[in-house]
Amino acid sequence: xxxxxLTDTVRLPARGIVVSALGVAQILAWGTSFYLPAVxxxxxxxxxxxxxxxxxxxxxxxxxLSGLIAPRVGRLIDRTGGRPVLATSAVLIASGHVILAVAPxxxxxxxGWLVMGLGMGCGLYDATFSTLGRLYGxxxxxxxxxxxxxxxxxxxxxxxxxxxxxxxxxxxxxCLVYAALHLAIVLPLYLLVLxxxxxxxxxxxxxxxxxxxxxxxxxxxxxxxxTIVFGLLAVVFTAAGMIMSLWSxxxxxxxxxxxxxxxxxxxxxxxxxxxxxxxxxxxxxVSRYHLHPIxxxxxxxxxxxxxxxxxxxGMPVLAVALIVYGAGSGLSSIARGTLPLALFGPEGYATxxxxxxxxxxxxxxxxxxxxxxxxxxxxxxxxxMALASIAIANLLLVALLGLLVRPAT
Numbered sequence: 551x552x553x554x555x556l557t558d559t560v561r562l563p564a565r566g567i568v569v570s571a572l573g574v575a576q577i578l579a580w581g582t583s584f585y586l587p588a589v590x591x592x593x594x595x596x597x598x599x600x601x602x603x604x605x606x607x608x609x610x611x612x613x614x615l616s617g618l619i620a621p622r623v624g625r626l627i628d629r630t631g632g633r634p635v636l637a638t639s640a641v642l643i644a645s646g647h648v649i650l651a652v653a654p655x656x657x658x659x660x661x662g663w664l665v666m667g668l669g670m671g672c673g674l675y676d677a678t679f680s681t682l683g684r685l686y687g688x689x690x691x692x693x694x695x696x697x698x699x700x701x702x703x704x705x706x707x708x709x710x711x712x713x714x715x716x717x718x719x720x721x722x723x724x725c726l727v728y729a730a731l732h733l734a735i736v737l738p739l740y741l742l743v744l745x746x747x748x749x750x751x752x753x754x755x756x757x758x759x760x761x762x763x764x765x766x767x768x769x770x771x772x773x774x775x776x777t778i779v780f781g782l783l784a785v786v787f788t789a790a791g792m793i794m795s796l797w798s799x800x801x802x803x804x805x806x807x808x809x810x811x812x813x814x815x816x817x818x819x820x821x822x823x824x825x826x827x828x829x830x831x832x833x834x835x836v837s838r839y840h841l842h843p844i845x846x847x848x849x850x851x852x853x854x855x856x857x858x859x860x861x862x863x864g865m866p867v868l869a870v871a872l873i874v875y876g877a878g879s880g881l882s883s884i885a886r887g888t889l890p891l892a893l894f895g896p897e898g899y900a901t902x903x904x905x906x907x908x909x910x911x912x913x914x915x916x917x918x919x920x921x922x923x924x925x926x927x928x929x930x931x932x933x934x935m936a937l938a939s940i941a942i943a944n945l946l947l948v949a950l951l952g953l954l955v956r957p958a959t
Contacts, residue, residue: 562685563743569693571743572678573700575636575736579673580701581708582728583643583666584613588705589712593721600656606799608660610915612646612667613795617911619671624680624904632681632900633744639673640737642666647729651722675701676907679887680900681744687896691843694887695834702827702880775954779893782951784906786847789944790882791910793854793937795917797875800925800933807930808864818872825876826883829853833884843892844952847885851948853878855941862934886910893955 562568587609595602626635646666653659671677678697682690715724801822805815833846857875865871890902924933 562745565686565693568685568743569682569696570700571739572636572681573697575640575673575739576675576678576697576701577704577707578728578731578736579639579643579670580704581711582647582732583670584674585705585708586712586728589709589716590721590724593716594659597721598656598659600659604656605659606918608663610918611660612663612670613915614912615664615667616671616674617908617915619668620676620907620911621901621904623672623677624901624907627677627680627684627900627904628898631745632677632684633740633746635672635677636681636740636744637737639669639671639677640732640740642669642672644729644732644737645669647725647732651725651729671911675883675887676903676911680903682887683891683896683899683903685745688891690891690896691837691888692834695830695837695884698880698883698887699827699830699834701883702823702830706823776894779951779954780902780906782947782954783890783893784909786851786944786947786951787886787906788909788913789940789947790851790854790886792913792917792920793858793940793944794879794882795914796921796933796937797879799918800921803925804861804930804933805868807925808861808934810868818868821869821872822876822879825873826880829877829880830884833881842955843885843888844948844955846881847889848945848948848952850878850881850885851941851945853881855938855945858934858938858941862931862938864931 587606591602591605594600595605598605623635642665646662646664646669649662649665650659653662675698679690679694682693682697686693712724715727719727801819802812802815805818806812810818837846853874855878857871857873857878860871860874861868886906887903890906891899894902921933924936928936
């Protein structure tokens with residue numbers, strides 16, 4: 551595969567190279583920020599004697615900030631392209647790690663996570679999806695799906711790496727190593743594979759009614775429905791983000807609360823990651839048949855609701871419920887990137903993605919605290935029932951969204 555010509559003077563490497571480079575960057579971006587506290591929180595609290603609630607709470611502050619800046623990040627990508635924004639994210643995440651590594655007290659530690667939050671807002675999925683949409687227009691669907699396949703390995707790669715580094719150089723040394731990786735690997739990848747200045751992809755110019763090879767060029771939402779569809783989509787993405795954030799933080803606690811031993815809970819939890827990747831591979835294969843991304847969202851919401859209902863009702867085979875849930879959460883990331891593109895088109899896609907991301911990221915920041923309150927007041931079973939109820943309501947909203955947009959396939 552050769553290079554794709556974007557303008558008279560701007561050339562982009564082959565799509566596989568771009569997706570692979572951004573995929574490696576996403577593994578490190580997610581694994582050293584969002585997934586970092588899963589391994590480092592306890593060593594940090596043990597070493598510094600800072601309250602664990604504040605050690606973890608600083609992460610929520612960073613996530614909250616990443617949500618607040620999401621709309622501005624989207625507008626910047628629409629205006630300047632993804633290269634400067636993603637490159638800035640690598641520098642910010644590296645800077646956040648350096649601040650964490652040298653933090654003499656809790657306030658500086660919190661500052662480090664706020665800087666990290668700026669980096670996450672500029673460099674995780676939403677910003678990278680926006681970059682791909684900016685580059686490839688309507689044909690970005692396969693690139694977005696491919697990127698999520700890479701991102702699915704973030705915890706698989708970085709959790710063991712973090713655990714090994716903590717035993718070798720301590721948590722502060724681990725942060726310095728990750729800062730160096732962002733400057734030595736992630737930053738050069740962004741600078742080498744992305745064009746210096748923005749260029750509209752050729753796909754943007756294709757008529758809306760003709761299908762592309764990726765099947766994303768569908769009838770866009772009529773002008774009179776755009777506000778309603780946007781609002782529904784924002785609620786659907788926000789609810790999904792809240793469920794997944796609460797789940798990822800409190801999974802082991804909830805499983806133990808319904809009678810599962812810690813060792814078994816850890817073993818069961820490892821099933822979610824492979825299920826996510828497996829579902830994304832299936833979606834990549836199915837997308838060749840030009841199915842509208844609303845079906846990806848419908849499948850995601852159905853699987854998430856089914857898995858949570860099975861857990862809440864105490865179905866005997868917990869592994870099946872977790873695999874079903876994991877498959878649904880894996881598809882959710884793809885739908886978040888591809889559905890807005892299909893419904894609203896490539897024009898202003900990055901700005902739209904930023905607006906849609908903001909409430910979801912804010913909800914994701916608040917969800918762990920909400921989960922702790924629910925666990926204290928209604929226990930693990932009650933918390934699972936609440937999550938299942940939200941997932942069912944979200945599925946109904948997706949059905950309503952499908953009726954409004956009425957995809958052809």
